[in-house]
Amino acid sequence: MSKKYPCVKYNFFKHNRDxxxxxxxxxxxxxxxxxxxxxxxxxxxxxxSYQKKLVWGFLHLYIGQEAIQTAAVHAMGKNKNHWITTYxxxxxxxxxxxxxxxxxxxxxxxxTGNAKGRGGSMHFxxxxxxxxxxxVGSHVxxxxxxxxxxxxxxxxxxxxxxxxxxxxxxxxxxxxxxNIATLWNLPLIVVVENNQYGMGxxxxxxxxxxxxxxNLAKAYGISSYTLDGMxxxxxxxxxxxxxxxxxxxxxxxxIETVGHRYRGHSVSDAALYRTKEELENIMQExxxxxxxxxxxxxxYLTKEQFEEMNQEQKNIVLDAMEFAEQSPFPKITDLEEGVxxx
Ligand SMILES: Cc1ncc(C[n+]2csc(CCOP(=O)(O)OP(=O)(O)O)c2C)c(N)n1
Ligand SMILES: [Mg+2]
Numbered sequence: 311m312s313k314k315y316p317c318v319k320y321n322f323f324k325h326n327r328d329x330x331x332x333x334x335x336x337x338x339x340x341x342x343x344x345x346x347x348x349x350x351x352x353x354x355x356x357x358x359s360y361q362k363k364l365v366w367g368f369l370h371l372y373i374g375q376e377a378i379q380t381a382a383v384h385a386m387g388k389n390k391n392h393w394i395t396t397y398x399x400x401x402x403x404x405x406x407x408x409x410x411x412x413x414x415x416x417x418x419x420x421x422t423g424n425a426k427g428r429g430g431s432m433h434f435x436x437x438x439x440x441x442x443x444x445x446v447g448s449h450v451x452x453x454x455x456x457x458x459x460x461x462x463x464x465x466x467x468x469x470x471x472x473x474x475x476x477x478x479x480x481x482x483x484x485x486x487x488x489n490i491a492t493l494w495n496l497p498l499i500v501v502v503e504n505n506q507y508g509m510g511x512x513x514x515x516x517x518x519x520x521x522x523x524x525n526l527a528k529a530y531g532i533s534s535y536t537l538d539g540m541x542x543x544x545x546x547x548x549x550x551x552x553x554x555x556x557x558x559x560x561x562x563x564x565i566e567t568v569g570h571r572y573r574g575h576s577v578s579d580a581a582l583y584r585t586k587e588e589l590e591n592i593m594q595e596x597x598x599x600x601x602x603x604x605x606x607x608x609x610y611l612t613k614e615q616f617e618e619m620n621q622e623q624k625n626i627v628l629d630a631m632e633f634a635e636q637s638p639f640p641k642i643t644d645l646e647e648g649v650x651x652x
Pocket of ligand 2: 475476477503
């Protein structure tokens with residue numbers, strides 16, 4: 311049986327859960343619902359494609375965590391900021407404009423993929439997204455560099471956003487990057503997506519001082535936000551507040567989202583370290599029905615419209631699979647292409 315994470319509940323709820331309804335139009339809120347459904351459907355089908363051996367290598371799914379990056383992107387703006395994340399990167403790419411076709415074709419290793427079939431599941435890119443990065447903790451220094459570039463170019467209304475897992479918090483690179491970002495006053499938002507496991511290791515066995523953000527931020531003298539990562543509305547407000555703070559102070563902040571992944575670490579992990587009961591409890595908090603309930607309560611979306619929307623997203627993903635399957639593999643003669651910038 312797992313221990314309850316020692317996060318003070320009021321920390322979650324001091325954030326104004328209605329802010330999204332003040333800032334965003336009905337159309338944008340419905341778009342957000344669609345995006346969360348697209349990510350969920352994409353991940354479910356990616357997993358099936360893996361089981362059918364149409365996708366190989368690694369595959370890390372974002373199921374259960376959809377609210378977090380969706381909230382971050384909408385709170386801070388799709389067409390601005392620099393973004394970087396871990397190997398669990400499909401959602402961020404879809405949110406930042408990679409099409410489902412390009413994303414699925416990349417998983418299938420096809421020439422029409424997001425990275426021309428060279429990157430696979432862990433290495434998606436978009437205009438403002440500097441990867442899917444596979445080495446745990448290694449991208450926090452890159453994110454500090456992205457924040458430094460903003461400072462250097464005197465761009466004060468954008469930030470660099472770095473998503474990492476709870477398992478990366480014990481990595482030296484993370485602390486070196488946090489130190490330099492604080493020392494040099496860089497506009498960096500570090501988001502620890504705490505899903506309470508690093509591979510099969512529960513967080514209590516890996517991190518000495520919990521909760522993460524509250525304690526670690528004190529060490530750097532910066533502020534922290536602890537968010538309910540299963541709740542779009544709370545996350546949205548937390549990200550928005552952090553974004554406003556960093557633009558004003560030009561100093562880093564540390565955000566921790568507490569939540570869960572539904573699947574094992576990757577498709578090769580059957581997650582036998584977690585009981586069925588634990589998973590069932592977790593799924594009671596599912597971010598998608600929670601956000602739907604909020605929209606339904608406000609008369610923005612009926613159950614039937616929600617089902618229709620889900621079907622629409624499922625069809626988009628099925629089309630992406632068809633596209634991926636029909637697409638050619640990269641040619642061997644193109645092997646050296648894309649290695650150097652033109
Ligand atoms: C430096 C380094 N060490 C080990 C690994 C192997 N590895 C890949 S993911 C992972 C666990 C990371 O867990 P967490 O940061 O909590 O992210 P999550 O997978 O839960 O999203 C490990 C140990 C790696 N990729 N890089
Ligand atoms: Mg984790």
